[in-house]
Amino acid sequence: MEILANYINGELSKPQSNNYIDDQNPATTKVFAKIPLSDEIDLKFAIDSAEKAFPQWSGLPAKERAAYLIKISALINDNLEELALAESIDTGKPIQLAKTVDIPRAISNMEFFAHAITQFSSESHANEKSINYTLRKPLGVVGCISPWNLPLYLFTWKIAPALVTGNCVIAKPSEITPYTAFLLSKICIEAGLPKGVLNILHGTGPEIGNAIVQNKRIKAISFTGGTDTGKKIAEISAPMFRKISLELGGKNPALVFADCDLNKTVEELVRASFSNQGEICLCSSRLYIEKSIYEEFKSLFVEKVKNLKIGNPTNAANNMGALISAQHLEKVKSYIRLAKEEGGHLLCGDEKLELEKENSKGYFLRPHVFENLPNHCKVNQEEIFGPLVSLNSFRNENEAIRFANESDYGLASSIWTNDLSRAHRIGSKIETGIVWINCWMNRDLRTPFGGMKNSGLGREGGLEALRFFTETKNICIQF
Numbered sequence: 001m002e003i004l005a006n007y008i009n010g011e012l013s014k015p016q017s018n019n020y021i022d023d024q025n026p027a028t029t030k031v032f033a034k035i036p037l038s039d040e041i042d043l044k045f046a047i048d049s050a051e052k053a054f055p056q057w058s059g060l061p062a063k064e065r066a067a068y069l070i071k072i073s074a075l076i077n078d079n080l081e082e083l084a085l086a087e088s089i090d091t092g093k094p095i096q097l098a099k100t101v102d103i104p105r106a107i108s109n110m111e112f113f114a115h116a117i118t119q120f121s122s123e124s125h126a127n128e129k130s131i132n133y134t135l136r137k138p139l140g141v142v143g144c145i146s147p148w149n150l151p152l153y154l155f156t157w158k159i160a161p162a163l164v165t166g167n168c169v170i171a172k173p174s175e176i177t178p179y180t181a182f183l184l185s186k187i188c189i190e191a192g193l194p195k196g197v198l199n200i201l202h203g204t205g206p207e208i209g210n211a212i213v214q215n216k217r218i219k220a221i222s223f224t225g226g227t228d229t230g231k232k233i234a235e236i237s238a239p240m241f242r243k244i245s246l247e248l249g250g251k252n253p254a255l256v257f258a259d260c261d262l263n264k265t266v267e268e269l270v271r272a273s274f275s276n277q278g279e280i281c282l283c284s285s286r287l288y289i290e291k292s293i294y295e296e297f298k299s300l301f302v303e304k305v306k307n308l309k310i311g312n313p314t315n316a317a318n319n320m321g322a323l324i325s326a327q328h329l330e331k332v333k334s335y336i337r338l339a340k341e342e343g344g345h346l347l348c349g350d351e352k353l354e355l356e357k358e359n360s361k362g363y364f365l366r367p368h369v370f371e372n373l374p375n376h377c378k379v380n381q382e383e384i385f386g387p388l389v390s391l392n393s394f395r396n397e398n399e400a401i402r403f404a405n406e407s408d409y410g411l412a413s414s415i416w417t418n419d420l421s422r423a424h425r426i427g428s429k430i431e432t433g434i435v436w437i438n439c440w441m442n443r444d445l446r447t448p449f450g451g452m453k454n455s456g457l458g459r460e461g462g463l464e465a466l467r468f469f470t471e472t473k474n475i476c477i478q479f
């Protein structure tokens with residue numbers, strides 16, 4: 001069995017405690033690796049080495065820092081097949097998704113921020129008497145904490161802007177899906193990344209995650225994960241006046257109008273609902289459909305959902321793999337029971353699942369579609385993060401907007417209509433940080449990414465990320 005290691009001061013190392021936890025394949029339930037349980041002693045070594053590396057790393061010309069990221073990106077590309085397979089085994093996600101979305105995006109994250117830093121400029125404000133210019137300096141040692149659903153994709157999305165802006169990084173992947181972060185450590189060694197610039201610590205949230213957040217030597221935290229964890233991080237960070245970026249949960253609405261391109265909309269919304277088993281923060285889970293096309297939409301949607309193939313995630317023919325863990329499977333099942341109690345009518349999901357022998361104990365679940373659930377019920381309000389969606393109808397535009405905005409979350413939404421004016425109108429009224437019109441998860445890395453309300457604080461992506469990882473200083477010169 002493989003024993004994973006931390007990456008500290010440019011080397012792979014054991015945790016000081018010598019304690020490990022299991023890394024399980026959710027599609028087979030087999031334990032295939034051991035994950036270091038890091039603690040404050042490992043963190044101290046990591047911060048010491050990061051602080052030592054900081055003066056030289058932050059003093060390099062941006063182009064030289066960028067060159068390391070380009071090298072890392074090329075090595076991820078060279079190892080795409082291995083990384084995609086590892087991601088599929090660790091998360092239960094379909095191999096095709098890992099090959100076409102997760103790993104390519106990790107490559108783009110590294111490349112994008114490597115190029116972005118060479119184009120980063122700052123403002124100058126001149127008036128009759130003086131000129132001001134803005135400097136943006138790296139913060140020092142920063143923390144990046146990421147979740148299990150898009151492991152390497154989100155890990156690199158944080159690390160890349162932190163590094164190119166000249167910071168040194170303490171990064172913690174999810175203890176549920178650490179494997180590709182471990183492979184990234186080896187890639188960084190191969191790329192010759194200077195010692196201490198990036199340190200990857202494995203372990204649990206309450207232990208090493210919390211230790212990172214509690215540590216005053218960490219100047220900023222970029223966090224992606226659940227809203228409750230984000231709240232804890234905000235509470236600990238506030239008295240330190242530390243910068244935080246929080247990318248949290250969602251309960252994303254899709255508004256479908258009678259004038260949409262129905263077949264395309266159905267196809268895209270099946271993808272938006274059930275990609276990665278519904279375990280993407282951006283997945284649509286509340287689908288609101290204009291009354292006049294509700295029945296037609298419903299029958300097309302349910303038919304397509306029933307045709308999704310579920311099974312061994314490493315078999316490229318399958319559209320959906322396993323959920324992440326027994327605990328998460330139980331959570332989603334509890335919402336299926338709740339949906340029935342709340343008066344929901346199940347349209348599909350209870351058919352028997354045929355699985356290969358080695359997957360017979362895996363955490364698989366058919367996609368579930370409910371209707372008739374009131375908007376304020378728990379199933380329509382709480383983040384489930386699994387293959388369960390609810391269909392609801394609306395009578396007019398105002399009602400659609402009201403339904404969509406009746407939520408504590410505000411991450412992403414989608415609007416399906418051929419009426420351009422309506423699309424703009426709703427786009428500006430809907431309370432989400434990201435609005436897609438006639439598409440879903442169409443990403444341009446230059447755009448601001450993040451949520452409002454309980455979905456987070458701050459924005460990542462493009463210049464927003466470069467600004468987050470730097471301290472802004474204004475210098476004023478009188479003529």
Ligand code: NAD
Binds near residue numbers: 208224456
């Ligand atoms: P989580 O909050 O349980 O864990 C996320 C990370 O935080 C993990 O690395 C975990 O070990 C660590 N952590 C846990 N407790 C901690 C603590 N007290 N201090 C410091 N670190 C701690 O979330 P999860 O279950 O891994 O991920 C699922 C959640 O992430 C969902 O709510 C989903 O919507 C959200 N998510 C949001 C985005 C986004 O961009 N907004 C993207 C992906 C996932």
